[in-house]
Amino acid sequence: xxxxxxxxxxxxxxxxxxxxxxxxxxxxxxxxxxxxxxxxxxxxxxxxxxxxxxxxxxxxxxxxxxxxxxxxxxxxxxxxxxxxxxxxxxxxxxxxxxxxxxxxxxxxxxxxxxxxxxxxxxxxxxxxxxxxxxxxxxxxxxxxxxxxxxxxxxxxxxxxxxxxxxxxxxxxxxxxxxxxxxxxxxxxxxxxxxxxxxxxxxxxxxxxxxxxxxxxxxxxxxxxxxxxxxxxxxxxxxxxxxxxxxxxxxxxxxxxxxxxxxxxxxxxxxxxxxxxxxxxxxxxxxxxxxxxxxxxxxxxxxxxxxxxxxxxxxxxxxxxxxxxxxxxxxxxxxxxxxxxxxxxxxxxxxxxxxxxxxxxxxxxxxxxxxxxxxxxxxxxxxxxxxxxxxxxxxxxxxxxxxxxxxxxxxxxxxxxxxxxxxxxxxxxxxxxxxxxxxxxxxxxxxxxxxxxxxxxxxxxxxxxxxxxxxxxxxxxxxxxxxxxxxxxxxxxxxxxxxxxxxxxxxxxxxxxxxxxxxxxxxxxxxxxxxxxxxxxxxxxxxxxxxxxxxxxxxxxxxxxxxxxxxxxxxxxxxxxxxxxxxxxxxxxxxxxxxxxxxxxxxxxxxxxxxxxxxxxxxxxxxxxxxxxxxxxxxxxxxxxxxxxxxxxxxxxxxxxxxxxxxxxxxxxxxxxxxxxxxxxxxxxxxxxxxxxxxxxxxxxxxxxxxxxxxxxxxxxxxxxxxxxxxxxxxxxxxxxxxxxxxxxxxxxxxxxxxxxxxxxx
Amino acid sequence: xxxxxxxxxxxxxxxxxxxxxxxxxxxxxxxxxxxxxxxxxxxxxxxxxxxxxxxxxxxxxxxxxxxxxxxxxxxxxxxxxxxxxxxxxxxxxxxxxxxxxxxxxxxxxxxxxxxxxxxxxxxxxxxxxxxxxxxxxxxxxxxxxxxxxxxxxxxxxxxxxx
Ligand code: FES
Ligand code: FES
Numbered sequence: 001x002x003x004x005x006x007x008x009x010x011x012x013x014x015x016x017x018x019x020x021x022x023x024x025x026x027x028x029x030x031x032x033x034x035x036x037x038x039x040x041x042x043x044x045x046x047x048x049x050x051x052x053x054x055x056x057x058x059x060x061x062x063x064x065x066x067x068x069x070x071x072x073x074x075x076x077x078x079x080x081x082x083x084x085x086x087x088x089x090x091x092x093x094x095x096x097x098x099x100x101x102x103x104x105x106x107x108x109x110x111x112x113x114x115x116x117x118x119x120x121x122x123x124x125x126x127x128x129x130x131x132x133x134x135x136x137x138x139x140x141x142x143x144x145x146x147x148x149x150x151x152x153x154x155x156x157x158x159x160x161x162x163x164x165x166x167x168x169x170x171x172x173x174x175x176x177x178x179x180x181x182x183x184x185x186x187x188x189x190x191x192x193x194x195x196x197x198x199x200x201x202x203x204x205x206x207x208x209x210x211x212x213x214x215x216x217x218x219x220x221x222x223x224x225x226x227x228x229x230x231x232x233x234x235x236x237x238x239x240x241x242x243x244x245x246x247x248x249x250x251x252x253x254x255x256x257x258x259x260x261x262x263x264x265x266x267x268x269x270x271x272x273x274x275x276x277x278x279x280x281x282x283x284x285x286x287x288x289x290x291x292x293x294x295x296x297x298x299x300x301x302x303x304x305x306x307x308x309x310x311x312x313x314x315x316x317x318x319x320x321x322x323x324x325x326x327x328x329x330x331x332x333x334x335x336x337x338x339x340x341x342x343x344x345x346x347x348x349x350x351x352x353x354x355x356x357x358x359x360x361x362x363x364x365x366x367x368x369x370x371x372x373x374x375x376x377x378x379x380x381x382x383x384x385x386x387x388x389x390x391x392x393x394x395x396x397x398x399x400x401x402x403x404x405x406x407x408x409x410x411x412x413x414x415x416x417x418x419x420x421x422x423x424x425x426x427x428x429x430x431x432x433x434x435x436x437x438x439x440x441x442x443x444x445x446x447x448x449x450x451x452x453x454x455x456x457x458x459x460x461x462x463x464x465x466x467x468x469x470x471x472x473x474x475x476x477x478x479x480x481x482x483x484x485x486x487x488x489x490x491x492x493x494x495x496x497x498x499x500x501x502x503x504x505x506x507x508x509x510x511x512x513x514x515x516x517x518x519x520x521x522x523x524x525x526x527x528x529x530x531x532x533x534x535x536x537x538x539x540x541x542x543x544x545x546x547x548x549x550x551x552x553x554x555x556x557x558x559x560x561x562x563x564x565x566x567x568x569x570x571x572x573x574x575x576x577x578x579x580x581x582x583x584x585x586x587x588x589x590x591x592x593x594x595x596x597x598x599x600x601x602x603x604x605x606x607x608x609x610x611x612x613x614x615x616x617x618x619x620x621x622x623x624x625x626x627x628x629x630x631x632x633x634x635x636x637x638x639x640x641x642x643x644x645x646x647x648x649x650x651x652x653x654x655x656x657x658x659x660x661x662x663x664x665x666x667x668x669x670x671x672x673x674x675x676x677x678x679x680x681x682x683x684x685x686x687x688x689x690x691x692x693x694x695x696x697x698x699x700x701x702x703x704x705x706x707x708x709x710x711x712x713x714x715x716x717x718x719x720x721x722x723x724x725x726x727x728x729x730x731x732x733x734x735x736x737x738x739x740x741x742x743x744x745x746x747x748x749x750x751x752x753x754x755x756x757x758x759x760x761x
Numbered sequence: 762x763x764x765x766x767x768x769x770x771x772x773x774x775x776x777x778x779x780x781x782x783x784x785x786x787x788x789x790x791x792x793x794x795x796x797x798x799x800x801x802x803x804x805x806x807x808x809x810x811x812x813x814x815x816x817x818x819x820x821x822x823x824x825x826x827x828x829x830x831x832x833x834x835x836x837x838x839x840x841x842x843x844x845x846x847x848x849x850x851x852x853x854x855x856x857x858x859x860x861x862x863x864x865x866x867x868x869x870x871x872x873x874x875x876x877x878x879x880x881x882x883x884x885x886x887x888x889x890x891x892x893x894x895x896x897x898x899x900x901x902x903x904x905x906x907x908x909x910x911x912x913x914x915x916x917x918x919x920x921x922x923x
Contacts, residue, residue, distance in 0.1 A: 019855050026863030027851040029798020029838035033864060036797035192898050194802040194810055195864040244800070244864025245898050278803045490862030490899045644858040648904050652861065655901030678807035678896070686892040686902045 008639075008698075014503040014706045017644040021494035021514065022242070034198040034213050034241040035275050042200070043072070044115035045264045045274040048108045048125045049284060050100035053134035053353035053671040054148065057098055057107065063124035071121060072268040074109040079263065081230030085255050085321075086223050091149075092319035092356065094228050094259045100129070101148065102318035102353050103672035104284040106256070111264045111272050134353040136671055138292055138313045141350035148318070149351035159316045159349040160324035162331045164600045166403050167342035172307030176298035180379045184295070184371035185737045186720070188315075188666035189288035189659070190673075191360055192683050193489075195244025197253055197285055198275035201261035208235025209262045214243045215254035217527035218485050222519050224255035225262060240517035243489035247656070248359030250489065251529055252321055253285045282676035286358025287666055289314040289326055289349070293334065293371035298342075303383050303390045305340040312347035312368060317356035323349040326357075328459050330364030332604045333717075335403045336372035337414055337453045338394040343403045354671035359529060361653065362716040365454055366660065373450040373721030374736060377728060387725070388427070391451050392418060404604045409592070411699050414451060417612040417634045421449070424695060425614040425632040431729065438730065444619045445629070446730025450722035451612045455605030456710030457532040460595035463587060463606070470525035470537050471544035471584030472501050473515075474571045480505060481515040483584070484525040486537045488514070491712050492645035493533050499641055500538045500705045504545025507564055523584060531710025534641060535607065538705025540585045548583035590703040607701045607709045611635035613654075613718035616690075617726040624742040624749070626727055628658050628690045628719075635714060636697040639707030646711060647694045653715025654692050659683045661720035665739045767831045771796070772840035782828035786820075787811045789827045790837060798838040798867045802896070809895030812868035813837045819875040821894075838867035841874065849915040850874060850908065859908030861899035869895050873909050882913050 008015055025031040060075075062068055076083050076097035083097055084090040096107045110121055135141050135148050135157070147156045155161060173179060199213035208231050215221055218238045225236045238258070243250060257274055264272040276284070291314045298307040312330055316323035327349040334345055380387035395414040401407050422428065427447060434445040457463050470484045482501050488494040498512040505512075515522055525537045552558040555577060556570035571581045595602035616630040633650055640646045663682045667675040675681050700707025720738050728734050733748055764779045771794060778793045790796045790813070802808035804823050811822040814836040841848035850873050853859065860866040869892065876883055876891035883891060888909050889902075897905060 017858075020858070020860065022863075023855045023860060024847075026860045026866050027847065027854050027870065028842055029867040031863055032797070033800070035801070036791075193862070193864075194808060194896060194898055195800070195862070196802075243862065245862040247898070278805065492861070644904070648858045648861055648900055651901035651903040652899045653901075656898070677805060678803040679805060683896065683898065684901075685896060686889045686905070689902050692901060692903050 011503060011706065013499045013509050014641055015639065016642070018495055018499055018509050018642055020492065020645070021498055022488060031242040033195055033244050034200060037200060037212060037241065039200065039202070039271040042271040042273055043111045043113050043268055044118060045109055045111040045261055045272045046118040046122050047106045047260060048110065048122050050096065050103055050105040050107055052100065052129050052131055053103050053136065054101055055099070055129040055131040057096065057100065058128040058130055060108070061126040063126065066121050066124045070112060072111040072264060074263045074267050078267055079228060082227045084227065085259065086227040087252060087321050088324055089320045092321060094256070102355050103670055104355055106260065109260050109264050111268050134671065136352055136354065138315050138350050138352070141352050142313070148353060157351045159320040159351060160327050161348045162327065162345070162600055164331060164343070164345040164403055166405060169307045169309050169342045169344040172298050172342045176306055177301040178299050178382050179296065180299065180375070180382045181296045182294070182375045182378050183292065183736060184374050185292045186290060186367045186370055187739050188290045188357065189360060189664050190282060190666060190681060191245070191247040191249030192681070193245030193247060193249055196276045196278060196281040197250065197257050199254065199257045199261045200271060200273045201258065201265040202271040203262065203265045203269065208237070210237040210239065211258045211262055212239045212241050213254055213258060214250055215240055216246045216250045216487055216489060216529065218487065218517060218519050219524045220252065220527055221255050221258045225258060228259045229262065238519045240487050243487065246489040247361045248363065248529065249286060251359040251527065253358065278678060279676045282681065283673050284355060286356060288360035289316065289323065289357040289364065289367065291330065291367035293368055295371060295375045297375065297379060299379055299383055303385045303393050305338055305394050307342040308335055308340050310334045310345040312345065314349045314364070314367070315352050315354065315357060316349040317352060317354045319356045321356045322359050323357065325459070326359065326364040328364070329455070330368045332404065332455060332459060333365040334368040334372060336369060336376065337396050337451050337610065339396045339400040340394070345403065352671070354668060361656065362713045363530065365713065366657070366717050366720065369452045369717045370720045370738065373452065374724055377725050378734065388418070388422065388449060395451070402604065405601045406603050410607060410701065412610065413636055413697060413699065414610060414612070417610060417636060417697060418451065420695060421612040421614050421632055421634040424634065424693065427614060430616065434730065442621050444621060444730040445616065446619070446726040446728070447614060447616045448722050448725025448727070448729050449612065449614050450718040450725065452717045453608040453610050454531065454710065454714040454717055456535045456607045456609060457605060458530050459604060460597060460602065463536060464589050466526040466587065468526040468537065468540060468587045469523040469584055470540040471523065471582065472541065472548060474581035478568050480507065480512045482512065482541060483515045483522050484537055484541070485517070485519070485522050486525050486533045487517055487528045491649060492642060493528065495645060496534055496641045497538060497541055500541045501545055503706065504542045505549060505567065506562065507567055511564065531609070531712045531714070534708040535638070535701065535704035535710050536587065538641070538708055539703060540587065542705045543585040544583040547585065551583065606703060607638065609635060609637045609709050609711060609714045611714055611718055613722045615719065615722035615726045617723060617730055619727055619730045619745065621749070624746040626662055626740065626745060628662070628723055631690050631719070632693045633715065634695045634697070636699055637711040637714065638701040638704050638709035639698055640696050641706065641708050646696065649711050650694045650715045651692045654719050655684050655689050657716050657719025658689065658723065660716070661723045661738050662740055665741060765828060767827050769830050769832065770834045772836060778827070780827050783826045785823050786813070786825040786827055786830050787822040790822060796837050796839055800864055800867055802864065807896070809872060810865050810868040812871040812895060814871060814875055819872055836871070838870055841870060850877070850912040853908040853912035853915065857908040857911055858904040859900065865895060865897040869897060869905060873912070876909070877913055883909065
């Protein structure tokens with residue numbers, strides 16, 4: 001049996017629409033999410049948070065109307081280890097100690113057996129502050145009137161800076177036929193997973209700390225708890241419960257809430273459950289980084305890009321958290337899928353006194369792809385060229401080099417994707433028809449396009465540093481188990497990894513299950529982020545499977561044409577010899593991968609997923625609402641492991657992208673989100689999503705599982721620019737900021753003093 | 762306020778609970794009756810993940826004080842499968858990919874059951890309308906629409922929907 005063929009004809013399990021592993025439990029309502037779990041003697045925890053964006057804590061008063069002796073109260077003084085959340089740097093306190101740097105910053109924790117008494121108790125803690133001037137925007141941070149972070153560094157208020165150079169930009173301006181400038185901005189975005197953040201913790205002197213909760217990255221939480229509690233590895237145990245959506249929002253935040261629940265558990269000496277309600281989750285947890293990107297581009301008379309100067313600024317919030325890596329991905333996606341000989345990108349992540357921004361599907365890429373794909377539209381207008389044609393002329397091809405000097409070694413089929421997108425959406429015919437009909441219709445329709453790539457896996461040397469370990473074992477009950485720390489939160493990890501294992505081992509999908517997501521039982525296959533699970537972790541499972549078959553052939557005489565029965569019989573022979581049946585593989589970088597972190601040159605990503613998206617919109621010039629009426633997606637993500645799940649990823653990502661563009665606005669006052677309710681933070685509903693058409697081209701990637709590349713983040717990158725390009729096509733109006741709400745459209749029309757009836761495309 | 766005794770029929774079974782009159786039906790289901798299939802997403806009547814049927818009407822159980830449910834017939838997601846046999850909607854959600862993270866699924870299934878009970882062959886527009894009160898952040902709704910259409914076409918869905 002071949003186990004690693006990239007030839008689809010030889011596959012049985014990979015590429016088929018297998019039913020989601022944990023699907024039956026979910027549709028039966030039996031899947032256990034963290035709030036569904038109860039322990040005897042369990043109490044409930046809550047958080048007292050800062051009400052000001054920046055200041056010193058002078059005193060904490062406990063209102064006497066509350067019977068405080070019934071409560072357990074934890075402050076920074078109760079932390080046995082380091083008072084910080086272990087992320088890339090260690091600047092974020094676990095609990096504020098003497099000073100606060102953003103609204104909703106945790107200051108103290110309380111627990112009580114009756115959760116209904118907690119809100120009143122939280123409200124009965126009064127904190128006196130000496131307020132300090134707050135920095136609430138990128139511009140205020142840039143002005144450096146207040147230094148709120150890194151006062152002792154050469155770049156105060158800056159979490160991270162990248163400068164990326166290719167060719168010589170300065171010499172290119174003089175030869176340009178045209179120089180086009182533009183500024184683009186994107187707002188914060190809330191993940192709005194339907195299950196809020198939540199965690200249960202318990203402590204015992206023998207076992208140390210155990211937490212159960214909703215999370216993406218068990219070993220991130222593990223590492224953080226070790227630091228906060230000053231405990232060795234084996235005294236911290238992290239168990240993932242069924243997780244009701246994450247999208248990056250449960251990448252870093254669970255380390256905080258797990259630490260909090262565990263601090264209460266340590267002091268109360270009993271299990272503690274902490275579940276945020278929607279208002280607290282919206283106000284206190286991470287969001288997508290707001291951004292501002294400036295472009296200055298030189299083009300020749302034929303529309304060829306001669307030079308690109310790009311300046312990126314992101315708002316990182318009060319602590320550095322993941323801002324540097326988000327900025328890295330933003331930087332590496334800023335030029336779009338285009339080739340240009342001269343490039344200079346300068347990017348910075350700025351500190352502000354707002355809740356730290358964090359990981360969200362796309363991780364910086366949606367921000368800068370929005371900018372470049374709007375900017376291409378402006379360049380097309382400036383040179384008088386069809387925006388589709390302008391893109392085609394500048395597409396990357398095999399053998400071209402990117403901004404980091406990475407040579408495109410794998411096939412790049414952007415032309416093919418574009419052709420297919422134009423054909424399936426009937427682009428030109430529709431554009432013509434809309435233009436004709438708009439002249440007499442108060443509802444203006446338009447069509448727009450976006451082309452983009454998304455790098456799969458960690459950036460640069462990231463995967464080598466992660467050094468992931470994953471594999472399979474065989475239980476006494478005759479089941480193959482997948483051993484990974486990669487988690488399921490809706491995207492299909494369980495299913496695709498089981499498919500890969502079944503394919504590699506030549507057994508059926510039903511013979512494979514997932515090992516429990518428990519740090520005591522699983523190897524560290526890295527975090528479940530960065531579109532790395534299919535490609536990187538899946539490949540480790542494939543290799544482990546192949547390795548196990550090899551061992552069984554050598555040690556247990558497994559024949560070449562083995563049956564399922566032969567396989568499990570051979571496993572038992574191996575178990576008799578070795579005591580276990582287990583096969584693990586460690587990450588090995590594909591050959592020819594070179595990356596220089598200082599100059600930011602080399603192979604930024606081992607592989608890229610590519611896409612062309614087409615949006616159609618209807619803009620009502622009476623109500624000023626913009627609606628997406630049809631959406632076509634064409635993408636190349638390597639091998640599609642499970643067509644149902646893959647299409648589901650694209651559709652879900654597009655819907656979130658539509659929300660990002662047209663609906664979802666995080667409204668801040670003093671850095672506090674004041675529309676922190678689902679009533680006021682609006683995501684697309686069943687009535688707002690258009691038909692979403694999904695098409696895949698498949699070019700197997702030699703170093704991904706059965707040829708797979710990353711898929712999860714890609715679909716969030718394209719919708720926003722495609723939609724605003726379509727709105728420009730519909731109305732003739734160019735908008736450069738998202739979210740674009742009806743009031744923004746109204747303001748634009750009103751500012752011209754125009755009667756909307758007279759506006760034609 | 763002191764507790765009151767509430768009689769109600771849950772998934773065909775008569776029960777009584779003692780609870781504060783303003784305790785939410787959602788909490789009574791999850792805490793007093795251990796029916797944790799019904800989920801809380803917002804607690805403000807916006808997301809529909811707590812949807813159940815009460816006397817044949819679709820309600821957000823986070824908005825119903827238990828006092829109001831006295832004497833009522835309540836159906837939750839736990840009522841859909843009969844013995845080991847999945848409801849056609851549950852089958853369709855599995856096959857079509859209508860459930861991803863699964864947290865909206867119980868509420869979505871109750872809203873879809875309600876829709877099909879009233880309209881065995883809903884159009885896409887009617888499905889969009891019927892599910893407008895139920896938010897899903899994972900699927901973009903497309904595979905949920907497919908699931909409902911598939912279930913409606915499955916034989917037996919008519920008789921099975923109670
Ligand atoms: S929890 Fe009831 S509607 Fe959201
Ligand atoms: S499947 Fe995750 S919210 Fe619907």
